[in-house]
Amino acid sequence: MRHILRICPSVKVYPSYFHNKEDINMSNSINYWVSKKRNDSAGRIAYLKVHKANDNWLNDWTNWSRQEVVNGIQNGKVFYTVYDSNGCKQGSKINVIRVNNTDYLRTDSNLIAKDNLDNLPDF
Numbered sequence: 598m599r600h601i602l603r604i605c606p607s608v609k610v611y612p613s614y615f616h617n618k619e620d621i622n623m624s625n626s627i628n629y630w631v632s633k634k635r636n637d638s639a640g641r642i643a644y645l646k647v648h649k650a651n652d653n654w655l656n657d658w659t660n661w662s663r664q665e666v667v668n669g670i671q672n673g674k675v676f677y678t679v680y681d682s683n684g685c686k687q688g689s690k691i692n693v694i695r696v697n698n699t700d701y702l703r704t705d706s707n708l709i710a711k712d713n714l715d716n717l718p719d720f
Contacts, residue, residue, distance in 0.1 A: 629669070630679040631691060632658065633720040642702055642712045646720055648679070663712075667693050667700045678704060678717055688715055 630648040637643040647661045661669075670676060670693045678688030689704035696710040703713045 626675055627677050628674040629676045631666070631676055631714070631717065632679050632681075634714060634717050635720055642714065647676070663702060666691070666702060678714055680717075688717070 627650045629650055631645045632648060633646040634642045635644040642663050644660050644662055645666055646658045647666065648658045666676060670691065676691040678691065680686045680688055691714065692703050692706060694701045694703045694706065694708060696708055699710065701710065701712050703709070704715050705713060707713075
């Protein structure tokens with residue numbers, strides 16, 4: 598399912614919406630941006646809003662399950678968080694950390710049995 602959404606309402610034209618040129622790395626090394634998450638009843642991330650890293654990435658997003666994101670990362674795709682804080686701001690790289698045979702999505706490399714995507718907002 599494809600959706601149209603402005604995650605950064607102040608954005609008018611690509612790429613002038615970033616605070617500085619350094620705020621977002623639009624290189625080919627980033628495949629996807631993640632802007633929001635939804636947790637399940639146990640507090641684990643269940644779904645994420647994922648944007649393909651291209652010229653129209655702010656407007657186009659799809660809901661991905663946590664397993665789809667885990668599979669993407671394990672298959673070499675690179676995901677970063679992105680935030681709307683008076684303009685878009687690049688967050689951190691998302692990693693898959695395995696603890697006790699369970700995969701967790703984290704923006705750090707701590708071996709903690711819990712998802713941690715900084716302060717990514719819920720949807």
